[in-house]
Amino acid sequence: MSAVADIKLLAWVLDKLATYSEKHKEQVSEAINAIHAAWTRTYDYLKNKNGEYVPNQELSDLWNEAAHRTRLVNPDLASQLQDKSRFWIHLDLPRQRRILLLTEIVDELERLNKRFEK
Numbered sequence: 001m002s003a004v005a006d007i008k009l010l011a012w013v014l015d016k017l018a019t020y021s022e023k024h025k026e027q028v029s030e031a032i033n034a035i036h037a038a039w040t041r042t043y044d045y046l047k048n049k050n051g052e053y054v055p056n057q058e059l060s061d062l063w064n065e066a067a068h069r070t071r072l073v074n075p076d077l078a079s080q081l082q083d084k085s086r087f088w089i090h091l092d093l094p095r096q097r098r099i100l101l102l103t104e105i106v107d108e109l110e111r112l113n114k115r116f117e118k
Contacts, residue, residue, distance in 0.1 A: 027072050032112050034069035035081070038062035039105050046102075053091055060088035073115075077108055 041062055046052075063085035070078040080100050087099045100108075 024073075027069075028112055028115055031066070031070040031073045032109060034062075034066040035105065035109055035112070038066040038081075038084075039102060039109070043102060055091060056088045060085045063088060073112065074108075 038059070042059055045056065045059060063081055067078045067081035067085060070081055080097070083097065084099055086093065
C-alpha cells in the first residue's frame, strides 16, 4: 500500500473513532439527563409527600425512560433503574434485588459524569 493510501485509511479510522466518541458522549449525556429528571421528580415527590410511598405512574415512567437511555451506556445500572420503575407501580412485589436508594443514584450520576468528561 502506498503512503497516501495509508494516510487515507488512517484518516478514515480516526474519523470513525471521533464519530463513535461523539455518539457515545451523546448517549452518556442523554442517560445523565434522564436519570437526573427521574431523581429530581422522585426527590420532590417524597419531600412533598413526607416520604409516603404509594404507586405513582409518572415516577415509574421517568425511571423507565432513565433505564431506556442508560441501556447502551451501563446495562447493569439500566436494569436497576428498570427495577426502580417497577417499584413505583407495584410497591409490594417481591424483589430479587433491593431497589437503589436516591443517594446511590447520585453516586451513579457522578460516575457517569466522569465518563462524559473523558
